[in-house]
Amino acid sequence: MLKMTHLAKVYRTEVVETYALRDFNINVKEGEFVAVTGPSGSGKTTFLTIAGLLETFTGGEYHLDGVEVSKLDDNARSRIRNEKIGFIFQAFNLIPDLNVFDNVEVPLRYRGMKSAERKQRIMDALERVGLASRAKHYPAELSGGQQQRVAIARALAGSPRLLLADEPTGNLDTQMARSVLELLEEIHREGATIVMVTHDPELAARAQRNVHVIDGQVVDLAEDPRFHANAHLVGANS
Amino acid sequence: MDILPILSTLRRHKVTAALVILEIALTCAIVCNAVFLVGQRLDNISTPSGIVENELLQITANGIGDQPDAHARITADLAGLRQISGVDSVTMANQVPFGSSSWNSSIKLSLDQKRPTVQSVTVYYGEDIPKVFGVEIIAGRAFQTNDYTWFDDAAKSGNATFPKIAIISDALARKLFPDGNAVGKTIVTGTNEVRIVGVVKRLTRPSIMDYSTAGYSMLLPIRMTMSMGASFIIRTQPAERERVLAAAVTKLKAMDNRRVITEKRTFDDVRKAYFASDRAMTGLLIGVCVALMIVTALGIVGLGSFWVAQRRRQIGVRRALGARRKDILRYFQTENFLLATIGIVIGMVMAFGINLLLMAHYELPRLPAIYFPVGAVLLWLLGQVAVLGPALRAASVPPVVATRG
Incomplete structure (x- = not known):
């Protein structure tokens, strides 16, 4: 489903080159629920932005659903984001001027979907996250947990092949985080592929598989000497 | 789309949206009326005179003291001017098209008619005016030498020596005799009956009050003397005008050194002077329109830039959710189109109101309906051009912005 091979991402200035990702390798199979963990600045979010085609990469290869994406132009990348990827952001990223219904509708409009089908999908997605009755509410009228559920509904409405979640419970209290996580698990059980970036060990533990990123590389914690120097990470990578 | x-988004930004709408509405209302007024002024400026303007010169001279033998003096003056190399023909006329003062008469179709058929027809006096002015006779004939009488004789002797024939303009002929040929018909000017012997294609009046009747003119076979503001009209080749004008002034002074030349100009100068205020008003109105449109465009650019900056994260989210650059561009263009459309609709109502005010206070005609779509298209285009810069900046926001706090 998602395969990165020797992938590199370099930020260049006139005087310095900074490797955000270096020789980064990952292979996520269809239907997997993978948690990507690592300390701050390790490159987790860079990985997610590249995986979601929000950013380009500097070297290596990236195959998404069998398509090598490095040669795709901006329009093609937009189309893949729209049709194959669902995003769940830490800050929810709902559009404050649109009500819940219109927010969920945004990606479907860009797909050029007919109005009747859009409406059906939106209501199905809102039913699934338990917010159908809040369709006419604006984001500011909802709790953080409800906003994240709307964001999940927006991600699900387009029936994506891959769900990318960036610290999906990072802005929520424990109870709301738990309910969002349960929703993600339910979505996964129904067959969705989920890649979730988090530094929350409890959250990571709920995933099928953990991938650890340190200094822009995927590492095996058991063998990496840096892991032994940072024993507190053990809990994050059970 | x-x-x-x-629209839902705009409803949540009512104040800023309303300000732009109001700005567009005001501009639309003022521009519609201003463009209409400019059009009217330009129509006025381009009014045809019916004469060969680029071949004519005008010299006005006044004698000092008694002017005995006026007929002989004017005859000699005209003969002297004809001798100048390059002079094609010459006359002394009581007035010229687009002059500042005019000689007028009402016209009736019979002596016992109570109310005139045409209230104000301008009357040209001067020998050979059709030939000198280059006016085309389209029916009947020109005056012959023995048709003429002198102005002072006609004025002194009353009806006995007043001309019995006239040439009228085609516009006047159509007004007086809409059903048939005017030549041979009799009309009454003042208390004098005159028979129409010819019709000229066009001869515009001086001091135009109403441009719809500017072509109502009549020629009488009267020779002017150097009085009552009459002036020498000289016809020459366009390229010879400056030289002939200077030579004519020298000649007139040589023939009477006590003579004072009060005015010497080409007909281009006559037209230029007559329409100076129209040109100034046109320039002013165009300036106001351009300034208003620039201010409106800057308002749109300002608001567009503000909204792009404010919505940068939102644009990134839209891009992340699959919007292409052109979708973002189209979003801002559509938003501007909607604001402009609402502004234009309100502006048209205001334009109509302003026009009603102008009609009531300045006797302006009703604003023709064509100016509404013209104003709408202008404002739509202005809005689209103004919003293009901010919209392109919005379209260049990368999708990764969605992940940045």
Whole structure:
């Protein structure tokens, strides 16, 4: 489903080159629920932005659903984001001027979907996250947990092949985080592929598989000497 | 199209949206009326005179003291001017098209008619005016030498020596005799009956009050003397005008050194002077329109830039959710189109109101309906051009912005 091979991402200035990702390798199979963990600045979010085609990469290869994406132009990348990827952001990223219904509708409009089908999908997605009755509410009228559920509904409405979640419970209290996580698990059980970036060990533990990123590389914690120097990470990578 | 979500967004930004709408509405209302007024002024400026303007010169001279033998003096003056190399023909006329003062008469179709058929027809006096002015006779004939009488004789002797024939303009002929040929018909000017012997294609009046009747003119076979503001009219080749004008002034002074030349100009100068205020008003109105449109465009650019900056994260989210650059561009263009459309609709109502005010206070005609779509298209284009810069900046926001706090 998602395969990165020797992938590199370099930020260049006139005087310095900074490797955000270096020789980064990952292979996520269809239907997997993978948690990507690592300390701050390790490159987790860079990985997610590249995986979601929000950013380009500097070297290596990236195959998404069998398509090598490095040669795709901006329009093609937009189309893949729209049709194959669902995003769940830490800050929810709902559009404050649109009500819940219109927010969920945004990606479907860009797909050029007919109005009747859009409406059906939106209501199905809102039913699934338990917010159908809040369709006419604006984001500011909802709790953080409800906003994240709307964001999940927006991600699900387009029936994506891959769900990318960036610290999906990072802005929520424990109870709301738990309910969002349960929703993600339910979505996964129904067959969705989920890649979730988090530094929350409890959250990571709920995933099928953990991938650890340190200094822009995927590492095996058991063998990496840096892991032994940072024993507190053990809990994050059970 | 994203119209409903855009309207929904605008509803939540009522004040800023209303300000732009108001700005567009005011500009639309003022521009519609101003363009109409400019059009009217330009129509006025381009009014044809019916004469060969680029071949004519005008010299006005006044004698000092008694002017005995006026007929002989004017005859000699005209003969002297004809001798100048390059002079094609010459006359002394009581007035010229687009002059500042005019000689007028009412016209009736019979002596016992109570109210005139045409209230004000301008009357040209001067020998050979059709030939000198280059006016085309389209029916009947020109005056012959023995048709003429002197102005002072006609004025002194009353009806006995007043001319019995006239030439009228085609516009006047159509007004007086809409059903047939005017030549041979009799009309009454003042208390004098005159028979129409010819019709000229066009001869515009001086001091135009109403441009719809500017072509109502009549020629009488009267020779002017150097009085009552009459002036020498000289016809020459366009390229010879400056030289002939200087030579004619020298000649007139040589023939009477006590003579004072009060005015010497080409007909281009006559037209230029007559329409100076129209040109100034046209320039002023165009300036106001351009300034208003620049201010409106800057308002749109300002608001567009503000909204792009404010919505940068939102644009990134839209891009992340699959919007292409052109979708973002189209979003801002559509938003501007909607604001402009609302502004234009309100502006048209205001334009109509302003026009009613102008009609009531300045006797302006009703604003023709064509100016409404013209104003609308102008404002739509202005809005689209103004919003293009901010919209392109919005379209260049990368999707990764969605992940940045």
